[in-house]
Amino acid sequence: MTLFRRQIVPVLGGLLLIGFLYMSWRWFDFAELKKHLLLLVAHPQWLLLMAAAYWGAFVLKAAAWRMYDGSGTPYRIYYHGIIYSLLVNHLLPLKAGDIARVGFLMQRGRRTWDEALHSVGAMRLLDMLVLAAIAGVGIVRHGLSASWLWLAVLAAAVVALAAGYRLPALSRLSFVRKHLAHAHGVLLSPSGAAIALLVAASWLLEAGVLYSVMRALGLHLPAGWLVWANSMTIAGQVFHVTPGGIGTYESTLSGTLVWLGIDWKTAYAAAVMSHLFKFAFAYVAGAVTWVRMPVRRSDWRAWMGRSRRSAKRQTESVVATSQQQPVDSVDIVSSLSSSAVDRSDCGDRFQKESVDIVGGVDSFRDQNVSNVGGVEGSGDIFRKMFTEMAAGDVDTVDNVDNSSVDSSTLLTGAPDLRTIVVFLPAHNEADNIAAVIARIPRFFHPDFRVKVLVIDDGSRDATAALAWEAGADRVVSFPRNRGLGAAVREGLAECCRMGADAGLMIDADNEYPPEQIPDVLAPILSGAADYTFGSRFKGRIRGMKLHRRLGNYAFTLLQVLLLRKWISDGQSGMRGFSREAMERAEINHDYNYAQVLTINLLRQGFRLAEVPIAYQVRTKGQSFIKFRQYVTSVLPAIYREMRRRPVRRRREP
Numbered sequence: 166m167t168l169f170r171r172q173i174v175p176v177l178g179g180l181l182l183i184g185f186l187y188m189s190w191r192w193f194d195f196a197e198l199k200k201h202l203l204l205l206v207a208h209p210q211w212l213l214l215m216a217a218a219y220w221g222a223f224v225l226k227a228a229a230w231r232m233y234d235g236s237g238t239p240y241r242i243y244y245h246g247i248i249y250s251l252l253v254n255h256l257l258p259l260k261a262g263d264i265a266r267v268g269f270l271m272q273r274g275r276r277t278w279d280e281a282l283h284s285v286g287a288m289r290l291l292d293m294l295v296l297a298a299i300a301g302v303g304i305v306r307h308g309l310s311a312s313w314l315w316l317a318v319l320a321a322a323v324v325a326l327a328a329g330y331r332l333p334a335l336s337r338l339s340f341v342r343k344h345l346a347h348a349h350g351v352l353l354s355p356s357g358a359a360i361a362l363l364v365a366a367s368w369l370l371e372a373g374v375l376y377s378v379m380r381a382l383g384l385h386l387p388a389g390w391l392v393w394a395n396s397m398t399i400a401g402q403v404f405h406v407t408p409g410g411i412g413t414y415e416s417t418l419s420g421t422l423v424w425l426g427i428d429w430k431t432a433y434a435a436a437v438m439s440h441l442f443k444f445a446f447a448y449v450a451g452a453v454t455w456v457r458m459p460v461r462r463s464d465w466r467a468w469m470g471r472s473r474r475s476a477k478r479q480t481e482s483v484v485a486t487s488q489q490q491p492v493d494s495v496d497i498v499s500s501l502s503s504s505a506v507d508r509s510d511c512g513d514r515f516q517k518e519s520v521d522i523v524g525g526v527d528s529f530r531d532q533n534v535s536n537v538g539g540v541e542g543s544g545d546i547f548r549k550m551f552t553e554m555a556a557g558d559v560d561t562v563d564n565v566d567n568s569s570v571d572s573s574t575l576l577t578g579a580p581d582l583r584t585i586v587v588f589l590p591a592h593n594e595a596d597n598i599a600a601v602i603a604r605i606p607r608f609f610h611p612d613f614r615v616k617v618l619v620i621d622d623g624s625r626d627a628t629a630a631l632a633w634e635a636g637a638d639r640v641v642s643f644p645r646n647r648g649l650g651a652a653v654r655e656g657l658a659e660c661c662r663m664g665a666d667a668g669l670m671i672d673a674d675n676e677y678p679p680e681q682i683p684d685v686l687a688p689i690l691s692g693a694a695d696y697t698f699g700s701r702f703k704g705r706i707r708g709m710k711l712h713r714r715l716g717n718y719a720f721t722l723l724q725v726l727l728l729r730k731w732i733s734d735g736q737s738g739m740r741g742f743s744r745e746a747m748e749r750a751e752i753n754h755d756y757n758y759a760q761v762l763t764i765n766l767l768r769q770g771f772r773l774a775e776v777p778i779a780y781q782v783r784t785k786g787q788s789f790i791k792f793r794q795y796v797t798s799v800l801p802a803i804y805r806e807m808r809r810r811p812v813r814r815r816r817e818p
Contacts, residue, residue: 182412182719183796188419190712192430193437201434202441204381211377218373219446223247225370226288229363232356233291234284238274245454246270252451255409255444263289268468269460288364295365296400303393371395375418378439386425394421407722409447414440586665587682588618590652591673595626596785601671602635604679610690613666618659619673622652628673639663648755653762657747668747672738674783685741685776694774695746696766698732699739701780708782720799724760727807728767733775735760746771753805756798761806768811 205212227244234243246269250262263285270281372388372395379386398418402410415436422432587605591598598619607615618639619632623646632640641659643652653670660668667689671677677699688694701709702717709717721735736759742750751765752758767773 180800182407182416182722183800184416185412186712186715186719187796188415188429188433189715192433198434198437201382201438205378205438208381211381215374215377215442216446218370218377219443220450221373222367222370223251223450225363225367229291229360229367230284230288232360232363233288234270234274234276235356236274236276238270238276241458242270242273245458246273248450248454249460251447252454255447255451257408264468265465268464271468272460272464273458291361291364292368293400295361295368296396299365299368299393299396300400303390303396368392368396368399371399374439374442375435378435378442382431382435382438384427384431384435386427390425394418394425397421409440409444411440412719582614583612583666584664585613585615585667585669585686586618586660586663587615587669587671587679588620588656588660589632589671589673590620590622590649590656591624591628591632592622592646592649592652593624593626593628594673594786595624595628595631597675597783598628598673599631599635601673601675601679602632602637605671606680606682609683613690616663616665618656618663620652620656620659622646622649648757650752650758650761651755653758654752654755657742657750660742660747661744665747666744668742668744670738670740670742674738674786674788676781676783677737677739678779681739681776681778685739685778688774688776689741689743693772694741695743695771696763696773697741698734698737698773698775699778700734700737700775701778702733703775704777705779707780709780710782716795720760723803724763727803728764730767730773732763732773735763739778743771753809754798754802756802757795760799761802764803764806765811770813 224244227240227247230247231238231240231243246266249265249269252262253265254262266285267278267281270276270284271278274281276284369392372392375391375395376388379391395418398414398421402413402417407413415433418436418439419429419432422435423429427435589598589601602617602619605615605617609615616638617636618641619629619637621629621632621640621642623643629640629642639659641655643655656670657668667686669682669686671679671682681699685697685699688697706714717734717736721732724732724735738759740762746766749766749769749771750762753761753765763773
């Protein structure tokens with residue numbers, strides 16, 4: 166279960182998100198989407214049906230939850246708890262909404278945490294079982310291709326649940342024994358059938374949203390097919406990795422509709438329209454609930470804390486029981502304790518990372534990741550950090566005009582200076598290389614000298630010659646173009662051969678600010694970090710197109726999920742390295758370096774810091790990045806890197 170939650174879910178969720186970005190790049194047409202939305206507004210009967218059906222689904226879910234809980238708590242507590250859950254799921258990138266349900270029922274329904282946790286988990290499990298049943302019936306009914314595979318997966322899930330239910334080890338866990346007894350008693354009682362029917366009816370009503378959208382688009386699919394498509398889509402939200410499942414919802418629903426015979430462009434439009442409606446409903450209904458039954462920010466934080474402590478106690482009980490009886494039951498117990506236990510894990514993660522549900526994600530923090538903010542001008546961080554360390558008339562360094570300084574004069578009589586190597590991977594950058602080198606600050610610290618290295622990746626123009634003329638200390642040229650990843654790999658190795666105590670890589674396309682090299686290196690030179698980014702998204706961005714921005718978000722999010730560390734700019738072309746990081750860095754493919762290098766270094770235990778920088782899209786030359794080649798090259802490389810077992814570095818005491 167841990168493997169599924171921490172690795173499989175982020176990877177598959179990331180792939181679905183990338184699929185959505187590809188569909189958006191291929192088929193998104195704002196004018197056409199606007200036309201479809203206006204068509205929906207022009208037929209208010211379909212809009213009203215969508216609202217009534219979706220709202221009715223939550224009314225039935227609340228009724229089923231109250232019937233299962235059986236405590237006599239007023240119905241409105243269950244209804245508003247579900248709406249809060251819906252709102253949170255559409256605000257946060259992980260499904261933490263069930264924690265809101267648990268906390269709300271505990272606080273307003275005067276239940277214990279364990280009682281509320283059990284009822285939420287049981288209802289979530291019942292939801293999944295009903296969805297699986299609808300999906301299985303649809304697969305058999307529609308005779309879809311590879312239906313035997315889907316049936317095998319569903320059968321395996323049922324067998325696993327049944328086997329887990331019968332495991333003797335479960336009876337030794339008090340919290341599991343108590344909750345299973347309650348679930349057994351309720352679901353096998355006369356009210357159990359009514360609860361299951363209410364849950365099933367709620368999913369039938371939710372399909373009314375898709376039905377209305379399809380009718381508004383002039384498409385007439387059988388209602389049963391749309392119920393099946395909706396159920397498959399909601400089941401696919403297991404891989405929810407963005408607020409409201411953006412990307413996973415559209416990819417799953419579009420693919421399902423295509424299976425039913427709808428063309429990709431129309432399926433994509435239907436998925437986007439239905440999801441837009443659900444977002445709007447979540448925010449409007451959430452606002453109404455907030456006004457009627459407000460929750461304080463301190464309550465949210467308390468619920469997250471309870472969630473973490475509860476998960477920890479249950480995990481300790483599972484471990485203790487598994488030690489007494491050698492049965493591999495930990496993962497099965499995690500499943501049978503309901504998906505609410507997984508939500509507890511979500512609560513744990515968000516509590517650790519200081520996520521504020523009320524205001525969205527305010528900030529993420531991790532013990533190995535620091536964010537350096539408040540940069541005003543080049544070199545400010547560095548100068549503040551070393552003001553007290555500088556002696557004599559070192560302050561005059563701040564006012565040195567680098568373009569007029571002769572390096573041989575300054576370095577005379579200073580043989581003990583340490584070395585920083587700034588290296589530029591370059592391919593056909595004759596229009597930009599000289600300007601970038603000219604802007605690199607050579608003397609910004611009294612103990613370091615700066616050397617410039619250029620890795621010419623098989624350029625067919627005068628890149629290498631212009632680099633020498635601009636003042637590069639060394640130029641390494643490949644006989645043919647090998648790729649950016651190969652160039653960065655060679656650059657790191659050459660930095661070490663040149664005796665670098667620290668290194669910095671900056672793209673040669675004149676998009677990144679060489680003047681901020683001191684800022685990006687400051688955390689490394691001070692010993693606060695081993696590896697740094699110049700973060701565009703923490704600083705200022707000019708000229709970046711929407712599809713590039715979305716692509717950056719997608720691949721950065723994938724790294725965040727895989728590493729469980731917050732990163733704001735996973736594709737930055739300006740990075741600093743300590744000597745050890747350069748020596749131990751590995752890049753497993755030649756096409757690119759950005760994602761695999763970060764994954765490689767952070768999994769070894771190197772500390773990361775991000776520094777805000779100013780970014781300006783290139784005005785000369787052409788980028789090598791092509792969407793299809795980028796995706797097909799980078800994703801397999803990320804997969805290979807994640808499969809490797811990292812060798813953790815040994816830190817000196």
